[in-house]
Amino acid sequence: MCGELRASDADSKVVLMGWVNKRRDLGNLIFLDLRDRSGITQAVITADAGAEVHDRATAVRSEFVVAVIGYTKLREPNTVNKNIPTGEIEVVADELRILNDCKPLPFSPSDTVLANEEVRLKYRYIDLRRPELHRNIELRHQVAIAIRDHLNAQGFYEIETPFMTRSTPEGARDYLVPSRVYPGEFYALPQSPQLFKQILMISGFDKYFQIVRCFRDEDLRADRQPEFTQIDLEISFPRPETVFRVVEGFLKAAFSTIGVELQTPFPQMSYDQAIRLYGIDKPDLRLPAMADVRAAFARENLESLHVDPELPVLAIVIPRVGDLSRKERDELRLLYPARLAQQNIKVLDDTRRLEKSFPQSIPKVRELSGAGTEDYLVIVAAGTVSFGDGNEGQKPPTGGEVGGSYRSGSGAAGNVPSGLSRLSMRERQIFEGAGQVRLALAQKFADRHRLFERKGTGDDYKLLWVTDFPMFEWDETEQRWNAAHHPFTSPHEQDMDKLESDPGAVRALAYDVVLNGTELGSGSIRIHRQDIQAKIFKALGMSPEEQQARFGFFLEALQYGTPPHGGIALGLDRIVMILAGAESLREVIPFPKTAKAVDLMVDAPTPVSERQLKELGIAVVGKKDL
């Protein structure tokens, strides 16, 4: 093939077939760069090949499909091309056959500057010829194979589940498929095979996996497509660690396809710790953690800064950025979340001025946060005075003495095993606000701190498990508790008694695997007992009728000998994206959709004929008047 010939192959007869990547016509001497999926080889057409071959070579253009018959020749030392693996050799053509011509292209796979993504997506088949996309698709294949091999070796069965099904309990909107046989009724495409895999456990297939397409009708992002691929698995009789070891095993196998050796087991961190140290539930461990530096300041100092001394004062350290000018800092503020002002959260970014005002404090801050003098230091803290608005649910209490806002008192009892008090709403806002500032800064100064650069070692990839997620989240608009993961997630045994008294304190046996600040996958130990399931539904405020209507079949199944079970699902697209070093999922999916869920190549979705609609019993209403 085109990318395989080396100096050792000199002087052999070869036939190369491929696309003309580039033609260089020097008159009586013509070079063709021949490309196939393995790479590029230069073919030479000299006068010796005869007039007919020469004429054909003259007629050739970019992306013609040709066959070159000839022999391999070592290049003269001064004509070797060091930029390509086949550069020491070339194929001297005796014969050239044009297998197919090619119209002038909207853009060329060999272009160094990429065309607009709209054009690339419309002519996806041309864009896909680019070696970079070829590499990504190959990588995807290799990763999938490595995972299959690993799971197969561990005794997992790959089992398919239906695409035409009914809604599963994830919270996203469904893609619906109308039924001709039952007009007015619909299948739903699975958001995940969640219930089917749990049923498989009930059926005794105690190790299941599937590399499977999932569908969610939600707004898209660079790392979200409406259809995406999950590595889905479920195990009977597991502890969370059972699942962790399996995932670590196949990720290790997947990463070894790019020559990276991962250290296992991955570190673990509770959700609570993640919020406190990183202000987010998917921490990027490549960057330093935040530190509460309240102790570095005297209470009066904080008060003089209008900072609430009862709440965390968080130092964010961005290494090797150095000091910033006033102008730079002003520009940075635009990057901070607008919410901070509404929530009355202060960002103190003028360290020099702080140092002047509080000469003893800043060295202590540096000590507590580990910030060197080369590093950029920002402090995020809760403001005491609300300027005008600040109306965000709980106003900071007026008056001098400021307690934590509601709920923080109850947490001090120490009922959380980590020994930390439970986060109040206000504390959460501060941690999360600081976490966002931290990420914004890290992104902005990536080329200065250089922590995102790849060295090609396992250090480039910081993986961890985040555990002990809260079981429920409070839904402000609906004024009720929602399942944070899904309603079949098992609570911690120690927290069972709080299901009714204090749902917000119940921790779930749920876990995420996180890589460099990206959530790769999410799973849990499931509920296998019907009585506990009923309690959860009750805590969620779901009536028995509603339970029956949505999950009746499953609740029934639970009662027929369900083993303890649990599992996880990981986003294959995201894994490959990170391994490929790509910025977008579209770079690792052969036929992706746009941010508005349109396939520009086939032009989908489209309206359908009245006849088709009628047969399905569907009438379209609310078409935009045009």
Next chain:
RNA sequence: GGGGUCGUAGUUCAGUUGGUUAGAACGCUGCCCUGUCACGGCAGAGGCCGCGGGUUCGAGUCCCGUCGACCCCGCCA
């Protein structure tokens, strides 16, 4: 649903304060060229300035609307 960036030749881009003939590079067409690899040289073709409206003597440029691509928030494990 909200915010931002962008839309000019096949492609990537430039286009001054609103001014008369809208430019460049690559690609394309023709000619020349035996060591190129971003080949080189000469000549040429190629434009609904996304679309619709407005302001103006005059709009690629200003205003309003609309469509599309991308990024972010909301939403989504």
